[in-house]
Amino acid sequence: PNWSLQEMLAHTVSEHPDAEAMTFYGRKTTYRELEDAVRAFASALQQAGIQKGDRVAVMLPNSPHFVISYYGILTAGGIVTQVNPMLVERELQYILTDSGAKAIVALDTVYPRVRAVEAETDLEKVIVASLQSGGQSVSPDETFEAFLASGKNHEFHPVSINPAEDVAILQYTGGTTGRSKGAMLTHRNLLANVVQSFEFFKSDFHPGQDRCLTVIPLFHVFGMTACMNLTLYAGSSLVLLPRFDIKEVLETIKREKPTSFPGVPTMYVALTNYPGVEEYGVDSIRTCNSGSAPMPVELMREFERRTGAKVLEGYGLSEASPTTHCNPPFAERKPGSVGIGFPSTEYKIVDTETGERELPIGELGELIIHGPQVMKGYWNMPEETKKALRNGWLYTGDLARMDEQGYVYIMDRKKDLIIASGYNVYPREIEEVIYEHPAVKEAAVIGVADPYRGETVKAFIVLKDGANATEQDIADYCKANMAPYKVPKLIEFRSELPKTNVGKVLRRTLREEASR
Ligand code: ATP
Numbered sequence: 334p335n336w337s338l339q340e341m342l343a344h345t346v347s348e349h350p351d352a353e354a355m356t357f358y359g360r361k362t363t364y365r366e367l368e369d370a371v372r373a374f375a376s377a378l379q380q381a382g383i384q385k386g387d388r389v390a391v392m393l394p395n396s397p398h399f400v401i402s403y404y405g406i407l408t409a410g411g412i413v414t415q416v417n418p419m420l421v422e423r424e425l426q427y428i429l430t431d432s433g434a435k436a437i438v439a440l441d442t443v444y445p446r447v448r449a450v451e452a453e454t455d456l457e458k459v460i461v462a463s464l465q466s467g468g469q470s471v472s473p474d475e476t477f478e479a480f481l482a483s484g485k486n487h488e489f490h491p492v493s494i495n496p497a498e499d500v501a502i503l504q505y506t507g508g509t510t511g512r513s514k515g516a517m518l519t520h521r522n523l524l525a526n527v528v529q530s531f532e533f534f535k536s537d538f539h540p541g542q543d544r545c546l547t548v549i550p551l552f553h554v555f556g557m558t559a560c561m562n563l564t565l566y567a568g569s570s571l572v573l574l575p576r577f578d579i580k581e582v583l584e585t586i587k588r589e590k591p592t593s594f595p596g597v598p599t600m601y602v603a604l605t606n607y608p609g610v611e612e613y614g615v616d617s618i619r620t621c622n623s624g625s626a627p628m629p630v631e632l633m634r635e636f637e638r639r640t641g642a643k644v645l646e647g648y649g650l651s652e653a654s655p656t657t658h659c660n661p662p663f664a665e666r667k668p669g670s671v672g673i674g675f676p677s678t679e680y681k682i683v684d685t686e687t688g689e690r691e692l693p694i695g696e697l698g699e700l701i702i703h704g705p706q707v708m709k710g711y712w713n714m715p716e717e718t719k720k721a722l723r724n725g726w727l728y729t730g731d732l733a734r735m736d737e738q739g740y741v742y743i744m745d746r747k748k749d750l751i752i753a754s755g756y757n758v759y760p761r762e763i764e765e766v767i768y769e770h771p772a773v774k775e776a777a778v779i780g781v782a783d784p785y786r787g788e789t790v791k792a793f794i795v796l797k798d799g800a801n802a803t804e805q806d807i808a809d810y811c812k813a814n815m816a817p818y819k820v821p822k823l824i825e826f827r828s829e830l831p832k833t834n835v836g837k838v839l840r841r842t843l844r845e846e847a848s849r
Pocket residue numbers: 506507508509510511512513514623624625626627628646647648649650651652671729730731743745746833837
């Protein structure tokens with residue numbers, strides 16, 4: 334349908350006004366209540382001078398406040414600028430000035446950071462939300478509750494949206510490979526990805542009845558689409574958790590019995606290694622989707638063995654709203670692959686030098702994508718946009734191969750490729766082998782500068798609690814399972830690995846540390 338996202342929500346509200354839209358620590362909100370709050374928030378923004386196309390930042394963890402702010406901003410015609418509450422002042426200032434945000438909805442605990450950078454930005458309004466019920470006043474600026482209440486007294490003036498052209502959100506990329514870029518996603522991009530997901534998972538999905546365990550952050554594109562927007566489209570309900578606390582997640586699964594769980598591999602690592610995980614009824618979840626980073630095959634097996642749940646791994650990126658591929662619930666699942674293309678999604682593997690020659694089945698090249706979910710471009714970065722979007726195709730920067738049935742295998746990012754003594758080494762391939770070692774909990778592989786080989790392979794390893802292994806053990810295991818040029822020459826044990834907010838291992842940080 335040619336809807337804006339707020340029209341999508343309005344449609345669900347008209348169909349299931351009294352159904353539960355979300356639950357947060359036992360507090361439930363129906364669709365009708367959600368719509369009322371969204372409308373009040375939008376009116377208040379209009380009163381505050383927000384006009385169509387203005388950027389409004391949201392710096393909140395998963396909570397009803399997030400959902401209301403997001404849809405309230407869209408309803409007022411604004412562009413949601415997603416901000417991770419963990420950002421430090423420098424990073425926050427970059428996003429606020431780059432986007433030119435005029436207002437921000439921020440969590441009370443991050444408020445001092447907003448204050449510290451405010452003078453350098455175009456912010457005219459700061460709204461402070463507290464997750465404690467009642468909302469505490471922490472500043473002279475308005476609280477979320479006061480702002481919402483003020484909107485109830487004002488008339489709302491509808492804003493007309495052109496879904497194909499109008500930008501709904503700026504999604505800043507995680508910056509695992511460089512400077513963070515704001516992907517401009519239109520209403521059509523985002524709705525397309527919701528409808529594509531819905532069609533793809535139809536056989537595994539019961540609209541109106543499903544409950545989505547929403548613990549991956551909504552400020553990240555995966556949670557935004559796969560949890561929030563898909564659930565609100567289907568008339569199902571969100572079980573919101575503001576952080577990944579393993580005990581709380583398991584208690585929530587036991588109590589709320591969610592039916593779907595989009596997660597990231599590090600969450601599956603934590604669940605798999607939790608003593609007594611078998612007792613929490615994780616198998617009541619019909620589909621555990623994994624995305625954002627590679628799911629080691631051994632981890633998938635162990636998770637499924639211990640919990641009885643089923644994992645469907647998919648793939649996506651901020652620039653594609655995000656999902657383009659997934660293992661299907663209706664056909665063969667191939668562990669180690671990210672599955673087949675979503676409906677209306679075309680994809681090819683092309684040569685990495687020119688990006689123009691399509692490669693035959695089985696050959697390794699760059700994955701490129703064409704579909705309605707592909708972004709309009711990067712905010713204020715025409716040169717970067719030209720590199721990423723060529724003739725309507727999105728160049729993902731990921732190295733991949735495809736099999737005869739169209740299943741895609743992501744080998745690695747172009748930028749993470751290691752060239753050791755002239756050989757191409759794919760970090761992920763080595764990580765997969767190391768993960769098979771019974772003492773290993775997590776592994777990350779990078780290239781470090783080497784005067785003779787150009788680069789040499791280094792592995793960082795986290796061992797399972799109580800497990801023992803020496804560098805020699807790991808090296809021997811690698812030697813028995815891979816060609817000599819791939820075997821890590823350097824091995825370092827760590828108690829944890831540096832990660833992004835969605836639990837993606839930051840190989841860039843490891844490279845920086847290794848080069849010091
Ligand atoms: P930046 O693009 O700034 O470096 P980022 O990587 O965090 O930041 P995202 O858009 O969040 O940006 O992530 C998209 C990337 O995540 C993909 O290009 C791909 O490299 C990786 N990815 C996502 N899903 C998978 C998967 N199932 N297997 C392997 N890699 C994946």
